[in-house]
Amino acid sequence: MDLNKWPRQTDIKDHDIFDDAHFMSEAPGVIYEKKAVTDPGGNPVQGLYTAWITLNNPAQYNSYTTKMVKGVIAGFHRASMDRSVVAVVFTGAGDRAFCTGGNTKEYAEYYSGNPSEYALYMDLFNGMVDGILMCKKPVICRVNGMRVAGGQEIGMACDISLASDLAVFGQAGPRHGSAPVGGSTDFIHWYLGMERAMWNCISCELWSAYKMAHLGLISKVVPVLKKDGEFMRNPQVITDQFVDGGQIVYGEFVQGQAAAEARKLVKECSVDFSLLDAAVNEVVWTLTNLFPHCLMMSVDGVRAKKKFFWDQSKLASRHWLAANMMSEAYLGFNAFNNKKLTGKDQIDFIRYRQLLSEARPFDQELVDAVMAPRRE
Ligand SMILES: CC(C)(COP(=O)(O)OP(=O)(O)OC[C@H]1O[C@@H](n2cnc3c(N)ncnc32)[C@H](O)[C@@H]1OP(=O)(O)O)[C@@H](O)C(=O)NCCC(=O)NCCSC(=O)C1=CCCCC1=O
Numbered sequence: 001m002d003l004n005k006w007p008r009q010t011d012i013k014d015h016d017i018f019d020d021a022h023f024m025s026e027a028p029g030v031i032y033e034k035k036a037v038t039d040p041g042g043n044p045v046q047g048l049y050t051a052w053i054t055l056n057n058p059a060q061y062n063s064y065t066t067k068m069v070k071g072v073i074a075g076f077h078r079a080s081m082d083r084s085v086v087a088v089v090f091t092g093a094g095d096r097a098f099c100t101g102g103n104t105k106e107y108a109e110y111y112s113g114n115p116s117e118y119a120l121y122m123d124l125f126n127g128m129v130d131g132i133l134m135c136k137k138p139v140i141c142r143v144n145g146m147r148v149a150g151g152q153e154i155g156m157a158c159d160i161s162l163a164s165d166l167a168v169f170g171q172a173g174p175r176h177g178s179a180p181v182g183g184s185t186d187f188i189h190w191y192l193g194m195e196r197a198m199w200n201c202i203s204c205e206l207w208s209a210y211k212m213a214h215l216g217l218i219s220k221v222v223p224v225l226k227k228d229g230e231f232m233r234n235p236q237v238i239t240d241q242f243v244d245g246g247q248i249v250y251g252e253f254v255q256g257q258a259a260a261e262a263r264k265l266v267k268e269c270s271v272d273f274s275l276l277d278a279a280v281n282e283v284v285w286t287l288t289n290l291f292p293h294c295l296m297m298s299v300d301g302v303r304a305k306k307k308f309f310w311d312q313s314k315l316a317s318r319h320w321l322a323a324n325m326m327s328e329a330y331l332g333f334n335a336f337n338n339k340k341l342t343g344k345d346q347i348d349f350i351r352y353r354q355l356l357s358e359a360r361p362f363d364q365e366l367v368d369a370v371m372a373p374r375r376e
Contacts, residue, residue: 015081018074022067027093028057028103030071032078037086037288038281050284051079051088051137058094061146063103069124072154076131076139086288088135089280090158091142092151095224095271098143099151101172108337112330119322125150126314129183132157133307138287138299142280143167143218144273148206149176153183156191157306159299161218162279165234166225166271168206169217175204175346177332178324181317186309191217208237211251219283222276225269232269235262327362335371342372 023032031054036044053075055062064072079088092098102125111118132139132154141147143163147155149172155161171180179185180201189197192215200207209221223231233239236259242250254262287295321329331347339345352370360366 016078018077022071022074024071025056027059028065028068030054030068030075031056031093032071032075034082034085035089037284040282040285045288047084048086048288049082049084050280051075051082051085053079053088053090054093055091055099056093057103058092058096060103060105061097061100061148062092062094062151063100064128064150065103065106066121066124068103069121069128072128073124073131076128076135080131080134080136085137086292087284088137088139089142089284090132090139090154092144095145095164095166095273097146097148097151098141098155098167099148100146101149101151101153102178104176104333104336107325107329108333112325112333115322115325118325118329119318122318122321125182126318129154129157129310129314133303133310136296138295140280140283142276143169143209144276146206148172149178149180150182153180153187156187156217157183157310159303160283162220162222162276162283163209163213163218164224164271164273164276165209165221165237166266167209167221169200169209169212170206171201171204173204174202175332176336177329178321179317181313181321183310186313187306188217190305191215208234208251208253210234210237210239214251220279222279224271224273224276225266226272227265227269231272231275235265331367331370338374341374343375344372347371 023030025031031052033052033054034049035052037048037050038044053072055064055068055072057063057065057068076088079085111121138160139158141155141158141161143155143161145164145167147163147167147169152169152171171184173180184201188201191197192200196215199205209218212218213221223233225232225234236253238249238252238254242248253259331352335342335347336345347370355366355369
């Protein structure tokens, strides 16, 4: 094929839409960085990169503010359009959390009681999940800690997850006034099967990284705690036994006195993510040594199953979530956000159900009856 037979433009076009305004090093914000792909010997490969998109809001467990959602959209678009990027690494700052979802302070203080504004926010949120699912590079979720609520949703939108063994996974919405319909209810059954998906979504239990690796939610879990210079598996989780009394105990949390001792031990350790980063590099190196277009066709073929349900439900969910800001989200997020003022981070669920069973309308009297009062 002689491409020079007819006139051709020779400039290289830039397909990125967003400028750097959406990225920043100050928290809360999103950091976008390119890091050289390295071979197994640790040598940088010239001209090939991973794009690191980091949720940087560690004081609030890397919950995403509205501004940060825009940063994630911009980051995934930039990485998608950058020819030199092999894969995206999506992670959080610090060692506590990958992300615990939407920023509950914004939810309580701005969006609750304002459904029209939350509808606009949800358009951005949906754009963030679409941005991950549409990214034309494989997306690795580097789970550096808790992946909870909306954090679990954007994490499951990723293609491969590799986790620190301090990470826990689960939902928070039904406890704090929302429903995990920002992706979780569309994705999670593919990973866990319907029965476990249901319980994980509704119970708000947080499950360990070892349990989730065993159940198939994530590809790999690595130790990050170091004591006296040696890596040690998270002592808060059972990893040295599979069955006890006929029950699978691998990946469950240790209980009672053992849990207290484990917590004490963790405090004596330092955290070192070098094994997690090595695991990320190993996946990136495998991806680098594949045909890029055949790779992306394969990725999109698998993603299509997640997208199928997400695309069916995302618009209806946007409308429901907006309306919900007038009722249960108002209660739940204000309860969580004002926990230091009231001493309680949840509403009185029993009283709320009792009032609903009496067909009481959602008015100030009901709100005051179920929310803990301000402490003197
Ligand atoms: C279970 C928790 C994630 C962790 O609990 P714990 O380990 O006890 O830590 P905390 O003391 O609660 O948290 C430490 C500090 O971080 C702040 N924090 C944590 N999460 C958030 C958040 N999401 N937004 C803002 N700030 C957060 C917390 O207030 C503490 O601050 P402090 O000043 O007191 O030190 C627990 O933290 C928890 O349940 N968090 C809330 C999770 C949540 O409800 N997320 C939002 C869910 S809804 C959502 O994400 C949605 C996404 C799109 C679709 C619709 C939707 O609802």
